Amino acid sequence: MTLTLAPALPNATTAPTRRELVGLDPAEIAAALVETGLGDKEARMRAKQLWNWIYVNGITDFMAMTNIAKPMREALADGFAIARPEIVSEQISSDGTRKWLFRFREADRPNASPVDIETVYIPEEDRGTLCVSSQVGCTLTCSFCHTGTQRLVRNLTAGEILAQILAARDRLGDFPGLSRPVDGLVPEGESRAITNIVMMGMGEPLYNYDNVKKALLIASSGDGISLSKRRITLSTSGVVPYIEPAGREIGVSLAISLHAVRNDLRSELVPINKKWPLEELIAACRAYPGLNNARRITFEYVMLKSINDSDSDARELVRLLAGIPAKINLIPFNPWPGSPYECSDWDRIEGFADIVNRAGYASPVRTPRGRDISAACGQLKSETERLSRKQREALEGA
Ligand code: SAH
Ligand code: SF4
Numbered sequence: 001m002t003l004t005l006a007p008a009l010p011n012a013t014t015a016p017t018r019r020e021l022v023g024l025d026p027a028e029i030a031a032a033l034v035e036t037g038l039g040d041k042e043a044r045m046r047a048k049q050l051w052n053w054i055y056v057n058g059i060t061d062f063m064a065m066t067n068i069a070k071p072m073r074e075a076l077a078d079g080f081a082i083a084r085p086e087i088v089s090e091q092i093s094s095d096g097t098r099k100w101l102f103r104f105r106e107a108d109r110p111n112a113s114p115v116d117i118e119t120v121y122i123p124e125e126d127r128g129t130l131c132v133s134s135q136v137g138c139t140l141t142c143s144f145c146h147t148g149t150q151r152l153v154r155n156l157t158a159g160e161i162l163a164q165i166l167a168a169r170d171r172l173g174d175f176p177g178l179s180r181p182v183d184g185l186v187p188e189g190e191s192r193a194i195t196n197i198v199m200m201g202m203g204e205p206l207y208n209y210d211n212v213k214k215a216l217l218i219a220s221s222g223d224g225i226s227l228s229k230r231r232i233t234l235s236t237s238g239v240v241p242y243i244e245p246a247g248r249e250i251g252v253s254l255a256i257s258l259h260a261v262r263n264d265l266r267s268e269l270v271p272i273n274k275k276w277p278l279e280e281l282i283a284a285c286r287a288y289p290g291l292n293n294a295r296r297i298t299f300e301y302v303m304l305k306s307i308n309d310s311d312s313d314a315r316e317l318v319r320l321l322a323g324i325p326a327k328i329n330l331i332p333f334n335p336w337p338g339s340p341y342e343c344s345d346w347d348r349i350e351g352f353a354d355i356v357n358r359a360g361y362a363s364p365v366r367t368p369r370g371r372d373i374s375a376a377c378g379q380l381k382s383e384t385e386r387l388s389r390k391q392r393e394a395l396e397g398a
Helices: 026-035 040-056 070-079 158-172 205-219 240-250 263-269 278-286 311-320 346-358 383-397
Strands: 086-092 098-104 115-123 128-131 196-199 232-236 253-257 297-303 326-332
Touching: 026 040, 086 158, 098 158, 115 158, 128 158, 158 205, 196 205, 205 232, 205 240, 232 240, 232 297, 240 253, 240 278, 253 278, 297 346, 311 346, 326 346
Parallel strands: 128 196, 196 232, 232 253, 253 297, 297 326
Antiparallel strands: 086 098, 098 115, 115 128
16 A cells, blocks of 8 residues: 655744754754853753753654743744654555655755655564665766766755654654554564664765764764664765775764676766775775674675676675675665666576575575655655756746
């Protein structure tokens, strides 16, 4: 069943000139409070309370912050905002996958154009994964990826990256006092529907490094959303100079969109390979901080019929990754309108997986999720470009 909800929730957070709190770390919140006239000590105390209301309790209304005196709540509501995006649509796949189209307006810059981005929730038996976007569109042009056909509109702010998590937690009943939309969302032994985050939505996270770093450090902060870094995965197409800093400064799990084992083919599929070829990418992986057998790099490999799916590709893949603590994820290609490839046949995927398995890698074939609502890997593409293309055409026709 696919359900599309009409635009429903009012956007209560767009009053002009209010400073956005989501995306600020506690020291920055305290500094913002000092600017409003609070003393240092009180500002630090209030910042702690605000942090707890925002990230632990999911509160967006200052008036609900009962441990803060009423006049101060009113002053906070005048000067600050706690963002949630407008929910343009929420689609629910027959397999339970949910896709939201979120519209962001910046509280700090009320005159900037709003942007639309997609966020996907994938429920599985043992985990619930939220697939988060880092950019509106992408500067890269991987030939098998729908997002890659969309030009980059802009980077998302740290607050907008976090707001995707907060809004998804609202909708899934992951904050105290909220009800769950359906039974059985919380995996056994867990307390929340969202147990894992993957930076695998729209955009290249390492091309928006500072905002992604800030958002993920806040998401993994022990006294906030408190997701373990092991349960957060950052996926990159191979922005080599940022791989080592990502490991050292963010410390989350790493996934590499590999997809080919020869430079000529990889440059065709993942054009950033022309800038940082396989040798450099693999060397950066070997040097990834904190890498060991308990903490492996995931290599993503999209299965494209007669392009990268031969036995010799599989054998070369095994050779290439020799000595790197690695997991290999084989992803059946998800087609999109006009896509130039087909997905490999099932027995070809099995043949490829056999070779990889025999070399000692667990190589789960990732079951496509949410295909009926275009929520699967590489199918995300936002309204923002469609709108701007229309606008462009209107301009061209004028
Ligand atoms: N830009 C980052 C993260 C977003 S893409 C990156 O490229 O890693 C998330 C994953 O989906 C990547 O592994 C990407 O290669 C894969 N992907 C993109 N289009 C796909 C498609 N049509 N079918 C299957 N996987 C796809
Ligand atoms: Fe951008 Fe990743 Fe898509 Fe490549 S696969 S175009 S890097 S989103």
